[in-house]
Amino acid sequence: xxxxxxxxxxxxxxxxxxxxxxxxxxxxxxxxxxxxxxxxxxxxxxxxxxxxxxxxxxxxxxxxxxxxxxxxxxxxxxxxxxxxxxxxxxxxxxxxxxxxxxxxxxxxxxxxxxxxxxxxxxxxxxxxxxxxxxxxxxxxxxxxxxxxxxxxxxxxxxxxxxxxxxxxxxxxxxxxxxxxxxxxxxxxxxxxxxxxxxxxxxxxxxxxxxxxxxxxxxxxxxxxxxxxxxxxxxxxxxxxxxxxxxxxxxxxxxxxxxxxxxxxxxxxxxxxxxxxxxxxxxxxxxxxxxxxxxxxxxxxxxxxxxxxxxxxxxxxxxxxxxxxxxxxxxxxxxxxxxxxxxxxxxxxxxxxxxxxxxxxxxxx
Amino acid sequence: xxxxxxxxxxxxxxxxxxxxxxxxxxxxxxxxxxxxxxxxxxxxxxxxxxxxxxxxxxxxxxxxxxxxxxxxxxxxxxxxxxxxxxxxxxxxxxxxxxxxxxxxxxxxxxxxxxxxxxxxxxxxxxxxxxxxxxxxxxxxxxxxxxxxxxxxxxxxxxxxxxxxxxxxxxxxxxxxxxxxxxxxxxxxxxxxxxxxxxxxxxxxxxxxxxxxxxxxxxxxxxxxxxxxxxxxxxxxxxxxxxxxxxxxxxxxxxxxxxxxxxxxxxxxxxxxxxxxxxxxxx
Numbered sequence: 171x172x173x174x175x176x177x178x179x180x181x182x183x184x185x186x187x188x189x190x191x192x193x194x195x196x197x198x199x200x201x202x203x204x205x206x207x208x209x210x211x212x213x214x215x216x217x218x219x220x221x222x223x224x225x226x227x228x229x230x231x232x233x234x235x236x237x238x239x240x241x242x243x244x245x246x247x248x249x250x251x252x253x254x255x256x257x258x259x260x261x262x263x264x265x266x267x268x269x270x271x272x273x274x275x276x277x278x279x280x281x282x283x284x285x286x287x288x289x290x291x292x293x294x295x296x297x298x299x300x301x302x303x304x305x306x307x308x309x310x311x312x313x314x315x316x317x318x319x320x321x322x323x324x325x326x327x328x329x330x331x332x333x334x335x336x337x338x339x340x341x342x343x344x345x346x347x348x349x350x351x352x353x354x355x356x357x358x359x360x361x362x363x364x365x366x367x368x369x370x371x372x373x374x375x376x377x378x379x380x381x382x383x384x385x386x387x388x389x390x391x392x393x394x395x396x397x398x399x400x401x402x403x404x405x406x407x408x409x410x411x412x413x414x415x416x417x418x419x420x421x422x423x424x425x426x427x428x429x430x431x432x433x434x435x436x437x438x439x440x441x442x443x444x445x446x447x448x449x450x451x452x453x454x455x456x457x458x459x460x461x462x463x464x465x466x467x468x469x470x471x472x473x474x475x476x477x478x479x480x481x482x483x484x485x486x487x488x489x490x491x492x493x494x495x496x497x498x499x500x501x502x503x504x505x506x507x508x509x510x511x512x513x514x515x516x517x518x519x520x521x522x523x524x525x526x527x528x529x530x531x532x533x534x
Numbered sequence: 535x536x537x538x539x540x541x542x543x544x545x546x547x548x549x550x551x552x553x554x555x556x557x558x559x560x561x562x563x564x565x566x567x568x569x570x571x572x573x574x575x576x577x578x579x580x581x582x583x584x585x586x587x588x589x590x591x592x593x594x595x596x597x598x599x600x601x602x603x604x605x606x607x608x609x610x611x612x613x614x615x616x617x618x619x620x621x622x623x624x625x626x627x628x629x630x631x632x633x634x635x636x637x638x639x640x641x642x643x644x645x646x647x648x649x650x651x652x653x654x655x656x657x658x659x660x661x662x663x664x665x666x667x668x669x670x671x672x673x674x675x676x677x678x679x680x681x682x683x684x685x686x687x688x689x690x691x692x693x694x695x696x697x698x699x700x701x702x703x704x705x706x707x708x709x710x711x712x713x714x715x716x717x718x719x720x721x722x723x724x725x726x727x728x729x730x731x732x733x734x735x736x737x738x739x740x741x742x743x744x745x746x747x748x749x750x751x752x753x754x755x756x757x758x759x760x761x762x763x764x765x766x767x768x769x770x771x772x773x774x775x776x777x778x779x780x781x782x783x784x785x786x787x788x789x790x791x792x793x794x795x796x797x798x799x800x801x802x803x804x805x806x807x808x809x810x811x812x813x814x815x816x
Binding site: 185186203205206210268269270271272275295296297299300302303304306307308310311312313314315316323330334335336340341342343344345346347348349387388389390391392393394395396401408409433434451457458465466476479480483486487488489490499500501502503504505506507508509513514517518520521522525526529530533 | 628629632658659660661662663664665666667668670671672676677678679680695697698699700701702703704705706707708709710719720759761762763764765766767768769770771774776777778779780781783788789791792793795796798799802803805806807811813
């Protein structure tokens with residue numbers, strides 16, 4: 171274990187100086203999350219950030235790819251190279267087929283101790299959060315959750331990880347100065363997809379886990395995939411029409427669904443609507459819901475509280491409909507209509523339906 | 535069965551306001567509540583106690599006034615409550631917090647062995663979801679996060695089977711006791727506190743442990759000193775330079791405004807129209 175034994179005491183007994191033995195930690199790593207043959211897009215989004223950070227530091231980008239004996243980890247590594255990775259650290263083992271905390275914690279912790287990256291990024295998914303907390307505690311290092319911005323602090327060369335705090339009402343920048351690696355998680359869709367260079371290649375390093383099934387207490391008995399018919403994929407939707415409490419009652423959400431349907435999009439909602447049980451929790455957009463990045467976001471009857479804003483402000487085009495001309499949503503929407511969403515939504519639905527049907531006929 | 539449920543007292547974030555000029559949190563008048571995510575774990579613990587008998591012990595790290603949050607849990611049916619409170623814990627990040635809570639659990643386990651530790655999925659003020667996994671790692675407990683349903687508990691075999699929410703599906707996992715579980719939200723409904731229980735909780739002697747009583751000797755593991763992360767800056771979101779272009783409903787008909795808006799959207803995002811035409815619109 172490379173747990174830092176002696177730490178210099180800084181101001182107020184804080185640990186603000188990097189001990190000599192941790193200065194050897196170099197490189198920016200991303201944990202590659204995959205499931206049933208597919209890499210989670212958040213891993214590529216993180217690779218874009220890792221490349222940027224590594225270029226600032228003048229270091230390399232590595233990926234940790236852990237999985238079962240027969241899983242195509244080399245294929246995932248090749249894909250990672252095209253998104254900016256230089257090195258892939260691969261661990262194949264039968265006990266790594268399907269995520270379990272214990273073997274994945276050991277696998278990732280061992281790789282980090284052996285290769286000593288200075289930064290380790292994971293997706294803030296149910297797997298990434300479960301794993302990151304265990305790995306950071308094993309390594310006794312700092313972990314910053316749900317970051318919305320990652321930079322290198324010019325003075326200390328440390329990772330400056332910015333995240334919303336106090337329910338999304340403020341932002342704070344957090345650094346791990348005296349410990350390595352510096353760990354952070356980022357939610358899906360917070361970072362843009364990096365450009366892909368299909369000619370890029372990299373080095374593959376194979377490692378072993380050193381665990382057998384009988385070592386592992388927790389058994390994965392089954393995996394029940396969600397039925398695709400009721401899967402709500404808000405983070406990756408191109409078009410989202412969202413409703414807030416300005417819609418007055420749950421029945422009026424029908425108007426939101428109708429517009430979303432015409433646009434082939436998803437339906438989102440604010441936290442108060444979800445808490446009131448108007449729509450499913452999976453539809454909540456915001457700091458405690460999903461982060462979305464659609465091409466078009468139409469907000470109907472939403473005031474634009476910061477908790478909601480941090481989840482959707484990266485949308486390419488934001489349209490806001492609200493009766494209150496002073497609603498904060500008009501501060502960051504691109505187009506605004508001061509009016510009753512119950513009247514405006516059907517008009518928009520009709521306008522889009524007519525326009526799209528006319529264009530389809532022209533194309534046919 | 536002895537269950538420890540860890541909770542945190544948090545400010546009700548729905549009522550937090552930020553001072554518009556100084557960007558500081560205005561705490562006055564904001565009520566303190568039990569972290570809402572913790573209550574799903576409390577209810578699940580109480581259900582296990584209803585079925586198998588035993589005891590539910592609450593544990594919290596926080597200032598002396600966090601006693602109220604523990605009392606609240608007693609009113610729902612928890613049997614005992616411990617508040618780990620000491621100025622030395624101030625400024626703890628998630629790593630230092632998991633150390634202090636793990637120490638508290640070890641002290642509680644000296645009185646009676648612990649079968650299951652529950653924590654909330656995350657808190658509403660920190661939102662990190664790191665303390666549960668941290669405690670499990672420190673105590674060497676098996677970890678089941680984001681549990682949507684406890685399928686089966688076998689006290690003879692000392693195993694527990696649970697469904698865990700994962701990306702794109704549900705994992706069915708079986709593990710051995712003792713373990714640490716974090717419950718997913720909306721997986722159960724918290725019972726009501728009865729009037730006698732409320733009266734009982736009002737007078738309940740919540741145990742308050744300082745650092746030594748919590749069994750912590752090494753002060754470098756707790757509070758600011760035990761926290762690898764440093765908050766370097768707190769600031770408000772930057773306002774967008776351009777404000778929304780407003781479309782006036784009074785000047786033209788609703789239909790004209792809608793068509794006008796649609797043209798503006800497609801001009802601003804030139805590829806969007808083609809994307810929409812590709813979709814199966816109706």
